[in-house]
Amino acid sequence: MQLDVNLDKKLGDFSFTAQFSVTGQRIGVFGPSGSGKSTLGNLLTGFLSADNGRIELDGHCLFDSRRRTNLSPDKRRVAVVFQHAHLFPHLDVRRNLLYGQRRTPTKRRTLDLDAVAAALEITPLLERSVNQLSGGEKQRVALGRALLACPDLLILDEPLSALDRRLKEQIIPFLDRSLRRFEIPYLYVSHSLAEMRLLTDQVLHFGGGRLQVLTDAESLALERLGQDRDGYINHLQLSDPREVGSLLGYRWGRNELLLKVQEKPESGYFALSSKDILLFRKHPQALSARNLIPGTVTELMTHRGGVAVKLDCQGENLIAEVVREAAAELELTAGRTIYLAIKASAFRRLM
Amino acid sequence: MQLDVNLDKKLGDFSFTAQFSVTGQRIGVFGPSGSGKSTLGNLLTGFLSADNGRIELDGHCLFDSRRRTNLSPDKRRVAVVFQHAHLFPHLDVRRNLLYGQRRTPTKRRTLDLDAVAAALEITPLLERSVNQLSGGEKQRVALGRALLACPDLLILDEPLSALDRRLKEQIIPFLDRSLRRFEIPYLYVSHSLAEMRLLTDQVLHFGGGRLQVLTDAESLALERLGQDRDGYINHLQLSDPREVGSLLGYRWGRNELLLKVQEKPESGYFALSSKDILLFRKHPQALSARNLIPGTVTELMTHRGGVAVKLDCQGENLIAEVVREAAAELELTAGRTIYLAIKASAFRRLM
Amino acid sequence: EVRISVAASLTDAVKEVIAVYQQSHPEVQVLANFASSGALAKQISAGAPADLFISANPKWMGFLLEQGLMVGESEKILVHNSLVFTGHARDDVHGLEDLAQLTRIALGSPASVPAGQYAEQAMQAAGIYADLEAGNKLVLAKDVRQALLYADRGEVDGAFVYRTDALLAQDAQILFSVPQEFYPQVTYPAALTKSAAENAAAAAFFSYLFSPEARSVLVRYGFLIAE
Amino acid sequence: MDFLSPTDLQAVWLSARVATVATLIALPLGFLLAWVLVFSRLRGKALLDGLINLPLVLPPVVIGYLLLLMLGRRGVIGRWLDRLGIELIFTWKAAVIACVVIGLPLMVRSIRLGMEQIDPQLVHAARTLGASRRDALFTVVLPLCAPALVTGGTLTFARSLGEFGATILLAGNIPGLTQTIPLAIYDYSNVPGGESGALALCLVSIVISYLMLMGNEVLLWKMRRSRQG
Amino acid sequence: MDFLSPTDLQAVWLSARVATVATLIALPLGFLLAWVLVFSRLRGKALLDGLINLPLVLPPVVIGYLLLLMLGRRGVIGRWLDRLGIELIFTWKAAVIACVVIGLPLMVRSIRLGMEQIDPQLVHAARTLGASRRDALFTVVLPLCAPALVTGGTLTFARSLGEFGATILLAGNIPGLTQTIPLAIYDYSNVPGGESGALALCLVSIVISYLMLMGNEVLLWKMRRSRQG
Ligand SMILES: Nc1ncnc2c1ncn2[C@@H]1O[C@H](COP(=O)(O)OP(=O)(O)OP(=O)(O)O)[C@@H](O)[C@H]1O
């Protein structure tokens, strides 16, 4: 997808300005509350008309103040999933899902209901009334409804912010899987760095109604090191599980990690907090942590109240965090080899 | 407070039975969804009338089916805080707070608005419309409103379940502090073990419409070991902080623990997950964890997928969890002395 | 098909006349529309279909004649009526001069109801109107029927109504007839409309109204036949 | 305003007064009836609902007739009033009663629509804070129904301005005393050529109702704003 | 039903038909007008609002007269209808028109109350899914207004059953052709001993409206249930 935007809009005291071109499938829109993220969404869908400027989506003009082009929302093929699902309460799940599809020209209908429902695991809910769904189920249906309209662009405006942590973790894999599988390009609006890292390749960083920079989530996360109570979340791609006693042994590059997890996924991303990694200068003996692997310090980043340690574990990268005193005591310097102890229960499945 | 209950109630297919006497200020009501917790609340407030039985609060009869006594809800002096704050939308925060107080006989009014507002930190919000409050602020106002009615009993029916984790953690200290300070006896209804442990001394454990047992939260938590993804949460009472480099050294019984926390509270409870404790058979050298203390194994409890290790650290108790393989490798048996490594950042302030 | 617009006070009488007429002329359908004279006149004026108009007073007939909607030469007086004073039976009321002792007297609103206007004229002629009005003793009704209702229910001591209406009362009875010299004669004019010109059946029914057969029915309902 | 005769002006003034008083009476009455229909567990609610709707279903004249039967000097209630020395029939109070009865179905239905939106938990919360049933009704339910009350009041006021059938039967058509705008219009329209007088009064009616409509929109708007801000 | 004469039965049947047809016409009309008042950005909405309210404010007879002036053969619209060979005045269709006009203010206000409750985001969601403004109106707004439509329908139907003033002017009072229940009751009041006949017709009116009221309660209850379940 190619999105070219050049817009100005005044809303009362608030003025919004954005000028960018992005190409890609997975774009994030990041920024604090009130920075204009939803305003960008409304300008793209057509619920707001810019004072000045132009929007072009895949070379197709949606809005042009000079040529007085202003396609109505239903002509733009830009679907939205909001913070609250906004399902149609008078329709059951199936009819909600089909609402957009029925309004899509037949030749554009590349997805079918069964495939989408299966991917989102809502097949058993199809005949239910939408008032009988949990929050997470509702959002999955809302996503399915938007997907089935086969839009040129999908805007996800903080689709998870009304859900609790457990539900968020449950739904992110569905989101990622179905968005990838059905190849719908999207703008993911959020102020959660974790979601950005999981779901986007590029990030439009907004602040004060202005596009600050076009960057990516990883860079943003590194910029923010030490600010999150849960530490920096490493994303580890693991594969090829085998049973090792009551645990599972997964391949991580050239290392093997022992995990205690409920299911046994074939492969996938796992989260490991920088705070769940213990570092040893020498190989310790008999400890309760099931993983003890060597790693080389590649970089030290000191931040407010701690030190982030970039490690290379036989080609795989990892970030650990220690307090300053520990960094001194362990004599951490780039190039030094140390040992990492990680409990089998410290890993969390991401998707 | 002394509460004597002996009730039967049929609601459609569901039948509720409870017979108990409790004395205390901090009573929990625990049980899965549909077990009858809210039904108990409704019977106590008088929105439901039991088919049979008797309720006596501090020797004062609220309901007696034989004597045909059935005080109306406003005469019972039993206040409720619900899952959703249910603030009066047409009144501002101050008038919401005063609603109950105005309806309390003057000589019973033991609390005053300013003290309660200060304790709940809602003084700056007093003139706001309740529609401008966040979820956590709303619950605090609802709590203040109930407190100011100076009830004989306060029922808190899952008051935190609609809030996200961060808000929960923010609000629990307010709850605890104000409930203790204003000495209002309460029933705390929840299915969160963590909240039970923080806020109650005794627990009425319900299941299937029946009172299962009168117990306490600690016992319930131990029964449930290994079922929670976050492990068993140890509550450590720490005191007398002193600065140690960038960290804080707190007294924990006869031990000293180094913590990395934002504020510097004088003393209080801190949470430490059983999964954040690493065990070593021998004293390890140079590691990043800032706390390495000796402990004696007092008991081993094997549960699905792991082993809970009860430890005695110079008189203080702690529970750690390890996988079975680790228990074997460390040759853990009761009486054995081992070393515990805990990162300075693993502690979380509770209240 | 003959469409006739008839003043409401003739409802029963005309319904019976039609019923009798239809027995001998089953091929003609006579549709009667009953409402107040004013409503009927406005309908005809607005172009509502009507072949024949029977008004309870000459005012509204005149209104239509002026607009040229009626066949002027067809206008004839169908019946007369007379003004009476009705109320619950009592011994002390025998004529207009006795009304001064009453506390409440109902009559049609003189502004809009001809019967009320006649009653006002009669009272003025008898010299009692000014006192009654100043004493707030007059209750004005929207039509004769309402004045009768008040008298019948005993809400007022008596009411000025037409003789034909007085016959409808259950409890009230005629206390006295207002002498004819005190008020203009009450007439019910009838006429054909211009649009009925081609309708032979309408002309036929119109002349039937003045036949002895029809008149005998009207008389039975208390109307006086115009000479 | 020389296009209105002095009696017309009296009619306008009387109509405004009757409609205002009728609305002020119908508001609390409608509120209580709506409360009974929505919240109480009374048996025979359907019957009451139907009864309240009667004035809508039956022609106003019939309602006027029924009221006359009840409130007239020989009526069931009227007899008592008469003994107490209270005169109703043929006074402006009778016009008010007619308007209240005729307007009540609209009032009750509007308030019900509003009341049914109120979260019963709010009322429960008030009760546990020591508010009696009545206290909660007035301090919680009433303010939350305010927009519905405004709508109901608008409808009743408007309907009262136009009420003819029941009023004329119960109050009579006495200029200066019980002649409201519709009755005055009736008098005009029953005379050939009275249209201009009728038209003038219609215009006054329309202007009054427009003023009230706008007043209410402003009121509703303010309510919405104060609720949010 | 020998307490009803054949013409009475005709009146009952006609009234039921007129009220039903009027309600069926007023429903879509009221829905569109309510939509304009709630959602569109049209200027002069206040004017339209006032215009819709006129039949409430003015006496029905006046409304009937104004309609007569417009729709009569010499009227602005009537002239056209006449040329097209459409007869309205003095037919049951005229009674329907009168009832629609009189019932419309109630219908529009009910639907507005319902429409104003709808979350605009739902409509936005429909638009982004490819629904045109009109499509969203019929597939989202309309079904969500259903309870309000039922209430509006109830009110309009009930009001139509009792409508007298405008009907008698526009449709005339022709037994068997345009005589609805209220007009038949009027006829009875012009006949000696007509009370029993009038009473019987009133009872029929009441029964019909009760039946409809219950039917609607059931409908509303089912709606609520299907929405939840
Ligand atoms: N119609 C409007 N009139 C005036 N100001 C508006 C209007 N709509 C939005 N704003 C202002 O525009 C600013 C940006 O709003 P926007 O909803 O785009 O923020 P956001 O980045 O989506 O924030 P959040 O993360 O809270 O959703 C806010 O300060 C808001 O108050």
Ligand SMILES: Nc1ncnc2c1ncn2[C@@H]1O[C@H](COP(=O)(O)OP(=O)(O)OP(=O)(O)O)[C@@H](O)[C@H]1O
């Ligand atoms: N009025 C009623 N009629 C029939 N069944 C009812 C009624 N009220 C509650 N129940 C049933 O009683 C059971 C207990 O409900 P209750 O609300 O007390 O559970 P709870 O323990 O509070 O659950 P939760 O944790 O979900 O709030 C449920 O199965 C519910 O369906």
Ligand SMILES: [Mg+2]
């Ligand atoms: Mg936003």
Ligand SMILES: [Mg+2]
């Ligand atoms: Mg509950």
